[in-house]
Amino acid sequence: SEMCIRDRFSMMDGERVVVNSDAEVKLDSIVKNSVRGNPDVSAYASFDGERVYVMAWNYHDDDLEGQAASIHFKIENLSFKTGKANVSCYLIDKQHSNSYTKWLSMGSPQNPNEQDYKQLEDAALLEQIKFSPAIPIKNNTIDFDFVLERQGVVMFVLQ
Numbered sequence: 001s002e003m004c005i006r007d008r009f010s011m012m013d014g015e016r017v018v019v020n021s022d023a024e025v026k027l028d029s030i031v032k033n034s035v036r037g038n039p040d041v042s043a044y045a046s047f048d049g050e051r052v053y054v055m056a057w058n059y060h061d062d063d064l065e066g067q068a069a070s071i072h073f074k075i076e077n078l079s080f081k082t083g084k085a086n087v088s089c090y091l092i093d094k095q096h097s098n099s100y101t102k103w104l105s106m107g108s109p110q111n112p113n114e115q116d117y118k119q120l121e122d123a124a125l126l127e128q129i130k131f132s133p134a135i136p137i138k139n140n141t142i143d144f145d146f147v148l149e150r151q152g153v154v155m156f157v158l159q
Contacts, residue, residue, distance in 0.1 A: 011155075012055065014048030023069065035061045039150060041069045052078075052085075055155040058148045066150035075142040075158070082137055085158040089131035093152035099124035131156075 024042035025035050043056035058069040094101050102123035103109070109116055135144050135158065148154055 011157075012044070012046045012053040013051070014046045014053070017045045017047050017052075019043045019045050019054075035059055039066060039069070041071065041148070043073075045075075050159060052142075052158045053155065054158070055153065056146075056148060057153045058150050060150060063151060068150060068152075069148045071146050071148055073142070073144050073146065073156070076140065078137060078140045078142065080137050081140050084134040084136055085142055086134050087131055088157040088159075089129050090126050090155045090157075091129045091152065092126070092154075093149040096127040096129060097123075097125065 019042065021042040023038070023040075025038065025040040030040070039058055039060040041056070041058050043054055045052065045054045047053070052075055054073065054075070056071060056073075060066055091097065099120045102120055103112075106112070106116060106119070112120060131146075132144065135142050142158065146154060146156075
């Protein structure tokens with residue numbers, strides 16, 4: 001999963017834009033205490049003149065079942081007052097882009113055969129999921145919601 005996150009992060013282009021999250025854990029707290037209380041739910045975003053890239057996460061140090069985050073995305077100050085933004089959505093969570101979950105479902109084979117190894121490689125690929133094909137732009141703003149499982153990472157590319 002870490003490789004997939006790096007791959008998506010490297011696809012982000014343009015200049016970083018400000019992100020505000022009312023559920024983020026501040027850096028000072030992470031450095032001092034790590035992420036042991038509330039999960040860190042935040043995002044990183046950039047804009048390249050044509051596309052907005054938003055990568056959001058729901059992270060906690062304890063890799064245990066936890067509550068999903070209902071995230072409301074609001075992207076403001078777009079150059080278009082009205083219209084529609086086409087959306088691509090990529091997801092890493094327990095069921096998507098996760099070879100570890102696949103390995104567990106296979107019975108945790110210590111010496112996977114060639115067919116098993118191919119299935120594990122396929123499960124590790126970054127998965128694009130179906131999401132709204134287009135989101136309306138109103139008053140230079142895009143609004144949409146997404147539920148992100150704990151330990152999940154999602155990336156939206158809006159064009």
